[in-house]
Amino acid sequence: MPRLRWPSGPMWILFLFLFIFFICEVLIYFIVLLKCGWPSVSTSDEPLKIMILADTHLLGPREGHWFDKIRREWQMSRSYSTAMLLFNPDAVFVLGDLFDEGKWSNDVEWKYYMKRFHDLFGSSSTYAVVGNHDIGFHYSATNAKWKRFEEDFQTSSVQLIPIKGKLFVLVNSIAFEGDGCQMCREAETLLDSVSEDLACIQGNGGSRCKTHVPYTQPILMTHFPLYRQSDMNCTGEDAPSPADKAAEFRPRWECLSHVATRTIMRKIKPRVAFTAHTHSGCYNTDHGIPEWTVASFSWRNRNNPNFLLVTNQL
Numbered sequence: 619m620p621r622l623r624w625p626s627g628p629m630w631i632l633f634l635f636l637f638i639f640f641i642c643e644v645l646i647y648f649i650v651l652l653k654c655g656w657p658s659v660s661t662s663d664e665p666l667k668i669m670i671l672a673d674t675h676l677l678g679p680r681e682g683h684w685f686d687k688i689r690r691e692w693q694m695s696r697s698y699s700t701a702m703l704l705f706n707p708d709a710v711f712v713l714g715d716l717f718d719e720g721k722w723s724n725d726v727e728w729k730y731y732m733k734r735f736h737d738l739f740g741s742s743s744t745y746a747v748v749g750n751h752d753i754g755f756h757y758s759a760t761n762a763k764w765k766r767f768e769e770d771f772q773t774s775s776v777q778l779i780p781i782k783g784k785l786f787v788l789v790n791s792i793a794f795e796g797d798g799c800q801m802c803r804e805a806e807t808l809l810d811s812v813s814e815d816l817a818c819i820q821g822n823g824g825s826r827c828k829t830h831v832p833y834t835q836p837i838l839m840t841h842f843p844l845y846r847q848s849d850m851n852c853t854g855e856d857a858p859s860p861a862d863k864a865a866e867f868r869p870r871w872e873c874l875s876h877v878a879t880r881t882i883m884r885k886i887k888p889r890v891a892f893t894a895h896t897h898s899g900c901y902n903t904d905h906g907i908p909e910w911t912v913a914s915f916s917w918r919n920r921n922n923p924n925f926l927l928v929t930n931q932l
Contacts, residue, residue: 643692647700656705657929666782666930669707671698672841672894673914675751676734678719678727682918690918695738697915697923702741705927709781710741713894713912714749714791714841721754721763732770745779746771748790749841749895756795756870764793764801775805778812780831784930785819787812787886791842794878795870813885838888842895843911845869845879846904849896856899856913856924872896879905892926899924 659665674694677687702710717723717731748771753763768774775790793805811828816836818827849863857863869875872895874882883905891909897919900911915923 643696647696648704651697651700651704654701654705654927656927659929666709666784667705667707668781668928668930669701669705669710670713670892670912670926670928671710671739671915672713672912672925673715673749673897673916673919674712674735674739675715675718675914675916675918676731676738677918678717678723678731680719680722682718686918690916691734691738693917694915694923697925698739701925707927708743710739710744711786711788711839711892712739712744712746713839713892714747715751715894716746716749717752720752720767721750721758725766728766728770745786745788745839746773747788747839747841747894748773748792750792753792756792756797756799759792759801761800764790774808775801776808776812778815778829778836780829782930783831783834785816785829785831785834785836787836787838787888789838789840789882789886791840791874791878794874794882796875796877809882809885816886835889836886838882838886838891840874840882840891840893843867843873843893843900844883844891844905844909845874845876846902849898849900851902851904852898852900852911854899854901854910856920856922858896858898858900862898883907892928 656667676691716735720728720731723731748767752767753759773788775793777788779786779788790801790805793801795802815828816833819829819831820833846867848866849858852858852863867873888907890907893909893911896911897914898911899913902909910926912926913924914920915925917923
């Protein structure tokens, strides 16, 4: 009877390398993510399931080592593709700072950025919110950068999106500086329009409404957190360290201004808000509704990057 023979010499080394690579770079993502799951729901109806990422910070040509870029994008790619396979969400939201150097990119670099983003996260059900690294903080966010992002991601400074009967409002937090700039004026006009549309839907306005779905209290998505003085009230497993919690926030830099927050809350009347920007997680109810600040999805920003799995029963 023939006997099985183990490979020897170089073949054995190659086999061992491939086995270790498979365990450490493929299987490990399944092992970790199988510990996650959708929140339980108390209804027989099919729930809406959404996945929320933030601050992916795809590196550009100026900052970061080339190997660091390859490594981080491989990690995000494996995590994302594994999560999509295991959880199959109805929609994915990426809450800003998709790119690390979008604010500096010329059009050629931007096109390459867009290709990499779609290669990693491309999906017809993926929605992007603009962040300061994508177009710059307000003082450096030119009309060309702002419009480039909107055109390529088919979005606007304030956008109402119905998904399976639920209403989402995406807001460009950089556009609420209140200084009368073109981006700010357009955002304020769009905010008024979305507010009127929501009121029309809620009042059963029928064909007079721009959006023809039953009213549900909307879900707010934006890059900057709602106004808060610091992260001192933050709770959650991925909340900042005590030292970081004590750091004082600067409105319009680390969070929305108090005026912008009040304006958005009054006109949208959201039931929950999802925000980003700080790279750490945070759950708080400072404004009378649950607000989840989503931690960064990149290993470059934290040692335990993560994402949220959310159902419509929040």
